[in-house]
Amino acid sequence: MSKSCRKQRSRAVAPSTSKWVTRHVAHAFLVRADAALYNGILASQDPDSGMMTYFQATRPGYVKLYCTPTDSFWCCTGSGMENHAKYGDSIYFHDHQTLYVNLFIASELTWPEQNLRLTQSTRFPDEDSIRLSIHLPKPTRLRLLIRQPAWCPRAAVSVNGRRSVERKPSTYVEIDRVWKDGDVVDVQLDMQLRLEPLPETPQIAAVLFGPIVLAARLGGAGLPHGADMIVNERMSGEILDLPIKIPRLALTPGNLRERVRRNAASELSFSVRALEHDQPLELRPYHRIAHERYNLYWPIES
Numbered sequence: 001m002s003k004s005c006r007k008q009r010s011r012a013v014a015p016s017t018s019k020w021v022t023r024h025v026a027h028a029f030l031v032r033a034d035a036a037l038y039n040g041i042l043a044s045q046d047p048d049s050g051m052m053t054y055f056q057a058t059r060p061g062y063v064k065l066y067c068t069p070t071d072s073f074w075c076c077t078g079s080g081m082e083n084h085a086k087y088g089d090s091i092y093f094h095d096h097q098t099l100y101v102n103l104f105i106a107s108e109l110t111w112p113e114q115n116l117r118l119t120q121s122t123r124f125p126d127e128d129s130i131r132l133s134i135h136l137p138k139p140t141r142l143r144l145l146i147r148q149p150a151w152c153p154r155a156a157v158s159v160n161g162r163r164s165v166e167r168k169p170s171t172y173v174e175i176d177r178v179w180k181d182g183d184v185v186d187v188q189l190d191m192q193l194r195l196e197p198l199p200e201t202p203q204i205a206a207v208l209f210g211p212i213v214l215a216a217r218l219g220g221a222g223l224p225h226g227a228d229m230i231v232n233e234r235m236s237g238e239i240l241d242l243p244i245k246i247p248r249l250a251l252t253p254g255n256l257r258e259r260v261r262r263n264a265a266s267e268l269s270f271s272v273r274a275l276e277h278d279q280p281l282e283l284r285p286y287h288r289i290a291h292e293r294y295n296l297y298w299p300i301e302s
């Protein structure tokens with residue numbers, strides 16, 4: 001299970017802007033940043049009512065349970081609301097001459113000391129491309145460090161159309177130059193399907209695409225409208241407690257990319273055929289699952 005107040009504490013130690021930040025320190029803070037952001041924080045709010053989870057179950061076939069607007073206020077209701085105000089807080093770091101681009105979130109940065117305005121345009125994680133546009137009143141020498149996350153084996157980076165390919169995950173791609181107004185940096189990240197095993201348990205794993213955990217949609221059996229908004233969080237293990245049969249996917253590290261297929265290039269939706277079903281099962285980002293049963297972890301065949 002995952003509690004949103006714990007996600008908040010783990011993010012709170014990251015420096016937002018710091019004079020002493022180095023690339024190693026910055027990367028170490030951000031190792032799990034995408035995972036916490038998308039699979040924890042973004043997943044914790046009901047997109048329809050705006051209510052928060054107390055915890056998110058990894059129990060097979062369970063549902064997300066949310067607080068009510070007026071009759072429940074748990075510790076994760078408060079931190080769960082505050083979390084969503086922090087999406088901007090670690091996208092960029094800087095020291096006096098270096099700008100770190102850490103997270104891929106559409107945003108605009110103003111850096112008054114360098115007279116820099118930088119626009120980041122992206123639909124990440126639905127798309128794997130990011131464009132950084134530089135606005136400067138006069139040419140300025142700056143070091144731009146773009147994070148290549150651990151999940152990204154290859155990043156293609158181009159400056160004004162001149163392309164290079166980097167194969168150094170878990171570090172930053174460095175561009176040190178005199179920047180001019182109108183310069184454009186395009187980044188393409190290699191997002192791939194992969195299995196991430198439970199700690200110490202290689203035979204049970206979740207399916208991820210880049211940093212995004214994919215969940216199988218298992219339908220709304222025994223889940224009438226509104227039944228997933230509850231008052232007492234201590235009852236949460238007993239509510240909507242239906243026995244449910246979890247389909248078998250028979251995944252292996254070797255057959256993953258053949259068995260799991262992307263449905264459309266424009267959004268993150270995948271199909272996989274379970275052993276006992278004729279119809280394919282849909283896998284979609286866990287942060288987009290609400291009001292339905294889901295499964296996250298699968299036995300991995302050897």
Ligand SMILES: [Zn+2]
Nearest residue numbers: 003005075076
């Ligand atoms: Zn809490």
